Amino acid sequence: MDLNSINLKRFHLHYFSYLFVLLLLSFPLTIGLVEEGYRILFYIGGAISFAIQMAILQLRFLPRKIPALAETGFPFFTVFLSFFLNLSILIAFQVLEYPFEATSGFLIAYFVHLLFLVFASYFSGK
Numbered sequence: 001m002d003l004n005s006i007n008l009k010r011f012h013l014h015y016f017s018y019l020f021v022l023l024l025l026s027f028p029l030t031i032g033l034v035e036e037g038y039r040i041l042f043y044i045g046g047a048i049s050f051a052i053q054m055a056i057l058q059l060r061f062l063p064r065k066i067p068a069l070a071e072t073g074f075p076f077f078t079v080f081l082s083f084f085l086n087l088s089i090l091i092a093f094q095v096l097e098y099p100f101e102a103t104s105g106f107l108i109a110y111f112v113h114l115l116f117l118v119f120a121s122y123f124s125g126k
Contacts, residue, residue, distance in 0.1 A: 038101040045105030
């Protein structure tokens with residue numbers, strides 16, 4: 001998927017509609033899999049993950065506005081930023097002894113975000 005040639009408004013519309021559908025589908029699934037008191041922690045972990053993934057994705061779109069960033073390797077830097085930021089948040093969840101539901105919500109949201117990028121790449125035809 002070429003980040004310089006996609007329509008950002010359409011991309012964001014598809015991304016947030018994808019998130020909304022996943023949220024609606026997750027309600028019946030979490031009833032049987034996550035305990036009642038910890039369900040909100042599961043969704044908080046997922047919300048933190050989606051917010052971070054979207055912020056890093058916006059950083060990857062930044063060279064569209066400032067072309068000099070593309071020449072300096074800024075999009076490649078965001079890959080490492082994403083990895084270490086996600087890793088540090090997972091470590092913080094463990095060090096601060098958050099319940100497992102927050103960590104699992106974070107990881108599931110991360111992989112769902114990656115799945116969206118795979119779908120977007122496939123359907124964009126690039």
